[in-house]
Amino acid sequence: MPHVVLEVKQDPAPYWIDRDNGAPSQSLEERCNQILRNMEASLTARDRVGIQDFVLLDAYTSENAFLDNLRKRFHENLIYTYIGTLLVSVNPYKELDIYSKKQMDTYMGVNFFELPPHIYALADNVFRTMQSEFNNHFILISGESGAGKTEASKKILQFYAVSCPSTKLLNNVRDRLLLSNPVLEAFGNAKTLKNDNSSRFGKYMDIQFDHQGGAVGGHILSYLLEKSRVVHQNHGERNFHIFYQLVEGGEEDLLRWLGLERNSQHYRYLVQGNCAKVSSINDKSDWKTVQKALSVIEFSESDIEHLFGIIASVLHLGNIKFETDVRGYASLSNNQEMHWVSKLLGIPAQVLQQGLTHRKIEAKTEEVFTPFSVDHAVYARDALAKAIYGRTFNWLVNKINESLANKDSSRKTVIGLLDIYGFEVFNVNSFEQFCINYCNEKLQQLFIQLTIKSEQEEYEMEGIEWESVPYFNNKIICDLVEEKHRGIISLLDEECLRPGEATDLTLLEKMEEKIGGHPHFVTHKLADQKTRKTLERGDFRLLHYAGEVTYCVVGFLDKNNDLLYRNGKEVMRQSKNAIIKHCFPSSEPDTKRRPETVVTQFKSSLVGLTEILMSKEPWYVRCIKPNEAKQPGRFDDVLVRHQVKYLGLMEHLRVRRAGFAYRRKYDIFLQRYKPLCPDTWPNWKGSAAEGVKRLIKHLGYRPDEYKMGK
Ligand SMILES: Nc1ncnc2c1ncn2[C@@H]1O[C@H](COP(=O)(O)OP(=O)(O)OP(=O)(O)O)[C@@H](O)[C@H]1O
Numbered sequence: 001m002p003h004v005v006l007e008v009k010q011d012p013a014p015y016w017i018d019r020d021n022g023a024p025s026q027s028l029e030e031r032c033n034q035i036l037r038n039m040e041a042s043l044t045a046r047d048r049v050g051i052q053d054f055v056l057l058d059a060y061t062s063e064n065a066f067l068d069n070l071r072k073r074f075h076e077n078l079i080y081t082y083i084g085t086l087l088v089s090v091n092p093y094k095e096l097d098i099y100s101k102k103q104m105d106t107y108m109g110v111n112f113f114e115l116p117p118h119i120y121a122l123a124d125n126v127f128r129t130m131q132s133e134f135n136n137h138f139i140l141i142s143g144e145s146g147a148g149k150t151e152a153s154k155k156i157l158q159f160y161a162v163s164c165p166s167t168k169l170l171n172n173v174r175d176r177l178l179l180s181n182p183v184l185e186a187f188g189n190a191k192t193l194k195n196d197n198s199s200r201f202g203k204y205m206d207i208q209f210d211h212q213g214g215a216v217g218g219h220i221l222s223y224l225l226e227k228s229r230v231v232h233q234n235h236g237e238r239n240f241h242i243f244y245q246l247v248e249g250g251e252e253d254l255l256r257w258l259g260l261e262r263n264s265q266h267y268r269y270l271v272q273g274n275c276a277k278v279s280s281i282n283d284k285s286d287w288k289t290v291q292k293a294l295s296v297i298e299f300s301e302s303d304i305e306h307l308f309g310i311i312a313s314v315l316h317l318g319n320i321k322f323e324t325d326v327r328g329y330a331s332l333s334n335n336q337e338m339h340w341v342s343k344l345l346g347i348p349a350q351v352l353q354q355g356l357t358h359r360k361i362e363a364k365t366e367e368v369f370t371p372f373s374v375d376h377a378v379y380a381r382d383a384l385a386k387a388i389y390g391r392t393f394n395w396l397v398n399k400i401n402e403s404l405a406n407k408d409s410s411r412k413t414v415i416g417l418l419d420i421y422g423f424e425v426f427n428v429n430s431f432e433q434f435c436i437n438y439c440n441e442k443l444q445q446l447f448i449q450l451t452i453k454s455e456q457e458e459y460e461m462e463g464i465e466w467e468s469v470p471y472f473n474n475k476i477i478c479d480l481v482e483e484k485h486r487g488i489i490s491l492l493d494e495e496c497l498r499p500g501e502a503t504d505l506t507l508l509e510k511m512e513e514k515i516g517g518h519p520h521f522v523t524h525k526l527a528d529q530k531t532r533k534t535l536e537r538g539d540f541r542l543l544h545y546a547g548e549v550t551y552c553v554v555g556f557l558d559k560n561n562d563l564l565y566r567n568g569k570e571v572m573r574q575s576k577n578a579i580i581k582h583c584f585p586s587s588e589p590d591t592k593r594r595p596e597t598v599v600t601q602f603k604s605s606l607v608g609l610t611e612i613l614m615s616k617e618p619w620y621v622r623c624i625k626p627n628e629a630k631q632p633g634r635f636d637d638v639l640v641r642h643q644v645k646y647l648g649l650m651e652h653l654r655v656r657r658a659g660f661a662y663r664r665k666y667d668i669f670l671q672r673y674k675p676l677c678p679d680t681w682p683n684w685k686g687s688a689a690e691g692v693k694r695l696i697k698h699l700g701y702r703p704d705e706y707k708m709g710k
Pocket residue numbers: 091092093094095096143144145146147148149150151152195196197198199200420421422623
């Protein structure tokens with residue numbers, strides 16, 4: 001049974017406890033004076049705009065009051081506001097002078113609520129809690145695309161890089177942790193309509209600390225890279241940065257060796273969105289940064305050679321054209337590009353040619369090659385490009401992990417950073433968005449479990465009076481998507497794997513039949529007259545916790561199968577390129593008895609992620625995008641209100657208000673604060689609960705300021 005002490009309004013640490021031995025290192029008076037000096041210095045009049053912690057908002061149930069406070073502060077460049085220990089961050093869309101080394105120093109080792117809200121305060125608080133309680137934590141950074149998640153996670157990493165102990169060895173790890181970012185961004189980020197540097201994959205990063213708080217290692221997990229971007233980009237969007245960096249920034253010799261021209265316009269895979277050049281992006285200098293980062297992360301010359309061989313081969317692949325021959329089948333019309341692909345991947349030209357134009361069918365005793373139509377050949381070419389890129393990305397993450405691996409086996413504590421794609425609500429319709437939104441439902445469910453629900457249950461369990469706070473539990477939507485046999489994922493997999501003619505439309509029919517009555521699911525056929533007008537025949541709509549999203553079912557089956565024809569696999573298998581060989585060992589079986597589909601793999605990886613997170617203490621950064629135009633100084637009420645709603649901020653605030661700001665198990669509380677009372681310092685003989693009681697009494701807290709659990 002957990003024993004907790006609950007305390008009102010403030011962390012009882014206006015007393016400075018020395019990190020090393022728990023003894024007060026300064027007298028109370030000295031410390032208080034220092035705090036006041038700190039506050040005076042940092043709390044300029046400007047910082048006092050609005051309320052720094054929503055918990056102190058009088059009209060705490062009013063969304064308008066919430067928005068007013070956020071807006072008021074935003075217009076004064078105060079982008080951070082707390083809800084207790086949750087940090088709300090509004091993207092300023094301009095550089096603010098709040099991330100200097102001086103600022104970092106100001107926030108280091110200072111109690112959370114002493115200084116104006118800042119991402120550094122959160123980072124520091126997490127770190128100090130980890131150090132004093134020797135336990136594991138994670139910081140979940142969420143928000144929609146362009147809200148500032150990646151920037152926030154970089155700021156946290158930079159803070160640790162400066163604030164953690166430093167030695168030559170530790171600096172090595174620190175540099176690699178920091179430099180893994182530009183590499184992953186080059187290969188996993190792209191310009192989208194919403195964000196010029198949008199992460200097109202989910203990322204969880206563990207930072208491992210030793211007893212002294214030194215960063216000794218790290219580990220990265222990546223989720224669902226948007227591979228379709230390799231071959232197709234919507235108008236106004238780009239392919240992954242690395243392609244443009246190579247073409248724009250690659251040295252002459254390198255380009256010659258790769259058979260590339262210094263002109264993005266030349267490559268079909270780079271121009272689909274019609275915006276290869278973007279004013280906010282400097283591909284040339286980013287190329288240099290990536291090169292430097294790769295060398296620090298210890299990629300060997302040959303790794304780098306193979307890596308860019310692959311990137312170039314994808315570009316050549318995209319330029320391969322097909323013509324219809326006299327029999328109506330696909331034939332290759334561009335031998336030059338073929339030659340390059342085959343050279344760079346190290347595959348016999350014959351195998352590549354065969355792979356792109358024919359389908360191999362293995363009958364009992366013989367192999368039969370049936371020719372593709374041009375459409376089929378284009379499909380096979382694109383599937384190959386996506387598969388090559390996807391596997392290369394996984395290889396890259398593994399390689400970075402090898403370089404971050406901590407060889408020392410002594411016990412570590414961990415801070416995990418989760419920066420995962422935001423909820424996609426507007427103008428979305430694809431399989432990828434379905435997966436992303438499912439992921440967000442899962443994270444919302446976790447958030448509910450770890451904060452709102454668990455908080456309420458804990459009060460109940462501890463026998464402490466509590467007025468319950470209503471909230472929307474999105475479990476019903478998670479179930480709709482993932483329930484075994486009946487959920488959308490099961491139905492989708494069933495359609496993908498069953499014999500016979502399954503199509504996207506038969507999937508839609510199956511969904512209508514099996515989950516047609518679900519209150520969060522609707523299709524054209526099921527809808528009432530008014531709603532029907534807003535739905536096409538091939539659409540289905542989910543009523544997510546964050547809003548309604550309409551998905552077009554076209555492409556779901558193909559994307560879920562991630563179909564790479566057998567000859568495509570053959571191409572990969574025969575490749576001499578070390579990276580592809582590594583990712584696609586020649587022993588890999590062609591088919592499994594029941595192949596895992598994309599969405600099922602994703603579901604399992606989310607289960608894994610949830611387990612990782614559940615074993616750690618949660619902290620939250622909720623990022624908000626103030627306008628769609630990426631402009632500084634513009635605060636779009638409708639847009640922000642929507643995000644406040646779906647990020648669950650009002651509910652969180654209500655729970656925080658109703659509850660106590662700080663709670664700790666008796667033994668941990670006593671250990672930390674026992675120096676404040678002569679009866680408990682240096683040792684308390686009785687039970688921890690009794691000790692806490694004595695301590696609290698000595699400090700003179702009023703009975704309504706705290707409650708003690710069972
Ligand atoms: N704290 C900040 N200060 C200044 N600019 C910022 C800040 N946070 C975000 N931005 C600006 O907003 C852009 C988008 O931010 P970011 O890439 O972090 O969004 P995101 O939430 O990670 O989006 P996605 O989900 O698309 O990856 C950044 O490139 C930067 O220009």
